[in-house]
Amino acid sequence: xxxxxxxxxxxxxxxxxxxxxxxWILLSGSFTLYSLLMGIAGTALISLITYKIxxxxxxASARYxxxxxxxxxxxxxxxxxxxxxxSFHTCKAVFTGTxxxxxxxxxxxxxxxxxxxxxxxxxxxxxxxxxxxxxxxxLSVHWLLADTSHNKESGEKIKGFLERTIGRVFA
Amino acid sequence: xxxxxxxxxxFLLSVFFGIVGMIGLFRSKEPLQMMQxxxxxxxxxxxxxxxxxxxxxxxxxxxxRFILIIFFFLISSxxxxxxxxxLIWQTGMEESDD
Numbered sequence: 121x122x123x124x125x126x127x128x129x130x131x132x133x134x135x136x137x138x139x140x141x142x143x144w145i146l147l148s149g150s151f152t153l154y155s156l157l158m159g160i161a162g163t164a165l166i167s168l169i170t171y172k173i174x175x176x177x178x179x180a181s182a183r184y185x186x187x188x189x190x191x192x193x194x195x196x197x198x199x200x201x202x203x204x205x206x207s208f209h210t211c212k213a214v215f216t217g218t219x220x221x222x223x224x225x226x227x228x229x230x231x232x233x234x235x236x237x238x239x240x241x242x243x244x245x246x247x248x249x250x251x252x253x254x255x256x257x258x259l260s261v262h263w264l265l266a267d268t269s270h271n272k273e274s275g276e277k278i279k280g281f282l283e284r285t286i287g288r289v290f291a
Numbered sequence: 292x293x294x295x296x297x298x299x300x301x302f303l304l305s306v307f308f309g310i311v312g313m314i315g316l317f318r319s320k321e322p323l324q325m326m327q328x329x330x331x332x333x334x335x336x337x338x339x340x341x342x343x344x345x346x347x348x349x350x351x352x353x354x355x356r357f358i359l360i361i362f363f364f365l366i367s368s369x370x371x372x373x374x375x376x377x378l379i380w381q382t383g384m385e386e387s388d389d
Contacts, residue, residue, distance in 0.1 A: 143359065146355055146356065203334070203335060203338065207308055210331055211331065214311055214314055214318060215314075217318065219324060219327075221327075223380070240373070241366065241369045241370070241373075242369075245334055245368065247328075247331050247335060248330075249327075250327060250330070251369075251373055252377055252380045
């Protein structure tokens with residue numbers, strides 16, 4: 121492996137280590153020597169095993185990885201609203217038995233892997249829609265209350281608002 | 292008092308969505324429909340429970356940990372749903388009852 125490859129691997133390892141160490145400190149809430157040493161040992165081991173999974177080189181850009189904090193908070197509020205709105209719609213469908221399930225396919229304009237993953241997670245976590253497949257920019261979604269068979273229209277109804285919000289988070 | 296009342300509202304929402312989710316689970320005929328109505332139990336009910344607990348958290352350290360647990364749940368829950376649904380879709384199980 122050349123020098124640039126080694127440096128890139130070291131950066132990926134360091135970022136994974138720092139993230140996991142932050143989570144360890146938050147969860148343990150302890151700064152004793154024993155706790156910190158255990159945390160360092162554990163996170164170093166996990167980072168060594170997993171660092172190659174995260175951050176591929178073509179995604180190595182701050183705008184692809186680091187979320188805008190204010191828009192992230194806005195996104196969370198939007199998600200909470202959509203979660204409860206869709207839940208009540210699904211409840212209505214359960215009681216009335218009027219669901220019209222359909223599998224729809226559409227594309228997303230989001231560029232980064234992190235943003236696309238966040239979009240597919242958001243679609244799945246919203247009751248009434250489940251993301252079945254994410255292949256590059258192509259999404260296949262099971263829609264419980266489908267009111268159109270047109271792919272572009274269904275895409276706009278399912279992900280339009282979410283996509284615009286996530287687009288701002290990773291802008 | 293307001294804290295406790297808000298928490299109770301979220302706990303009641305959690306119970307409501309849990310019960311409706313269970314009813315939906317038994318009323319649905321297709322596996323993917325079951326996944327959809329089951330999401331009411333698995334997502335909205337659990338999320339409401341977490342928000343209720345978040346409101347009742349006694350100290351900032353608990354608050355931060357609860358937020359961390361909620362974040363973990365918001366990532367792990369749809370991921371597991373995605374894995375099961377994808378398997379159902381790829382194996383054609385959603386058409387088997389037609």
